[in-house]
Amino acid sequence: MNKCIFVDAANELSVREIPEFYRPRGSQSLVKVRYSGINPADLNHTKHLGMNNNVCGYEICGTVIEAGETSRYTVGDIVFGSNKPGRSKPAYHGGHQDFAILESDTMSMKLPSQVPNADAAALGIMVRSAGDALINLFEIPFPAINVHGPPAAGGLLVWGGASAVGTAAIQLAKAMELSPIFAVASSANHNTLLELGATKCFDYRDSDVVKLIGDAAGKEQNGIKYVFDTVCKEGSLGTMDLCELIATEKDVKFAGCLPQFGRPRWKLVMASRGADVPVPFELPGQIGKANMQWESRLERTVAWAANTYGVQFRIPNVTIVKGAERGIQAIRDVNEGKVNFAKIVIEHPL
Ligand SMILES: NC(=O)c1ccc[n+]([C@@H]2O[C@H](COP(=O)([O-])OP(=O)(O)OC[C@H]3O[C@@H](n4cnc5c(N)ncnc54)[C@H](OP(=O)(O)O)[C@@H]3O)[C@@H](O)[C@H]2O)c1
Numbered sequence: 001m002n003k004c005i006f007v008d009a010a011n012e013l014s015v016r017e018i019p020e021f022y023r024p025r026g027s028q029s030l031v032k033v034r035y036s037g038i039n040p041a042d043l044n045h046t047k048h049l050g051m052n053n054n055v056c057g058y059e060i061c062g063t064v065i066e067a068g069e070t071s072r073y074t075v076g077d078i079v080f081g082s083n084k085p086g087r088s089k090p091a092y093h094g095g096h097q098d099f100a101i102l103e104s105d106t107m108s109m110k111l112p113s114q115v116p117n118a119d120a121a122a123l124g125i126m127v128r129s130a131g132d133a134l135i136n137l138f139e140i141p142f143p144a145i146n147v148h149g150p151p152a153a154g155g156l157l158v159w160g161g162a163s164a165v166g167t168a169a170i171q172l173a174k175a176m177e178l179s180p181i182f183a184v185a186s187s188a189n190h191n192t193l194l195e196l197g198a199t200k201c202f203d204y205r206d207s208d209v210v211k212l213i214g215d216a217a218g219k220e221q222n223g224i225k226y227v228f229d230t231v232c233k234e235g236s237l238g239t240m241d242l243c244e245l246i247a248t249e250k251d252v253k254f255a256g257c258l259p260q261f262g263r264p265r266w267k268l269v270m271a272s273r274g275a276d277v278p279v280p281f282e283l284p285g286q287i288g289k290a291n292m293q294w295e296s297r298l299e300r301t302v303a304w305a306a307n308t309y310g311v312q313f314r315i316p317n318v319t320i321v322k323g324a325e326r327g328i329q330a331i332r333d334v335n336e337g338k339v340n341f342a343k344i345v346i347e348h349p350l
Pocket of ligand 1: 185
């Protein structure tokens with residue numbers, strides 16, 4: 001029997017059993033899930049975009065137990081990846097269940113042996129989001145994935161450096177040889193962020209954080225030309241306001257992980273570029289249309305992170321939770337911002 005964590009129409013989570021036995025067709029593969037990764041989107045998409053009444057979650061790592069006729073995987077392969085979000089997502093695309101289907105031609109790959117299964121269940125979305133900001137939106141060349149172009153015009157500020165997406169952005173920026181790479185995070189996380197590639201870290205709880213970053217940028221050969229806010233907290237002097245106070249030059253490029261209404265200079269990151277984005281509002285920068293060239297870059301960036309795992313890329317803290325009830329609590333905690341500096345994955349079977 002296939003057990004899942006279900007999110008209902010009232011956005012409540014519960015454990016359910018799915019009687020239907022999934023059969024893969026075409027390029028699909030049926031995967032016996034070993035770990036499913038938790039993302040804030042697991043509940044953000046249900047609460048804010050109406051993508052509920054379905055199996056919760058997106059990311060998995062597991063073993064292929066049946067492959068469709070044109071799948072690029074064979075039975076026994078260990079694979080990882082996710083499926084696209086959407087309001088009418090089929091149940092078999094959900095992440096937090098013991099058996100799921102991956103579309104093998106997109107957003108998934110065979111697991112290189114050096115990546116632990118649990119880490120793989122958390123890898124794709126964080127890397128895709130960071131890659132979308134740096135490579136697609138900022139247009140920074142990344143020769144390691146065959147994206148060439150004129151060298152980057154300056155340094156990077158990552159607000160929310162200790163978020164999963166932030167840690168991925170810092171490591172990508174280091175591999176792209178950007179300088180400086182400034183990260184804003186709690187002081188307790190600074191040493192790890194410096195190890196990952198940040199050149200200087202700042203604490204957002206410092207009352208003069210804006211001045212400290214501005215002064216530090218003034219001492220660098222390159223100023224801050226790219227600003228990536230993974231937090232996008234609104235309110236009086238929210239994180240995007242603070243970023244704009246720091247990076248004041250006209251040619252600075254801004255990107256954020258959440259929609260930034262009324263801020264035309266900001267662009268919204270998308271973890272998936274392979275389909276039109278199914279959201280019920282006008283997107284900042286009107287970038288909600290599918291872009292297969294951009295999607296291919298994201299695929300290649302995940303492959304780069306997996307293939308260099310442990311050398312050029314890593315997830316600093318992966319926490320495994322066991323049992324469906326603990327999994328449900330962890331999904332809630334991640335969504336409510338109660339989990340700091342950790343990627344949580346759920347062990348299967350539930
Ligand atoms: N648009 C997309 O396609 C897309 C894709 C992925 C994620 N997202 C969104 O991006 C956001 C980040 O996702 P994630 O999975 O990376 O989150 P996460 O790992 O859960 O982020 C948690 C971290 O946020 C940091 N943080 C909280 N408030 C902060 C502040 N005021 N300033 C600086 N850092 C702060 C904390 O850092 P410290 O521990 O240092 O305090 C904490 O460790 C979420 O809102 C998510 O929904 C969007």
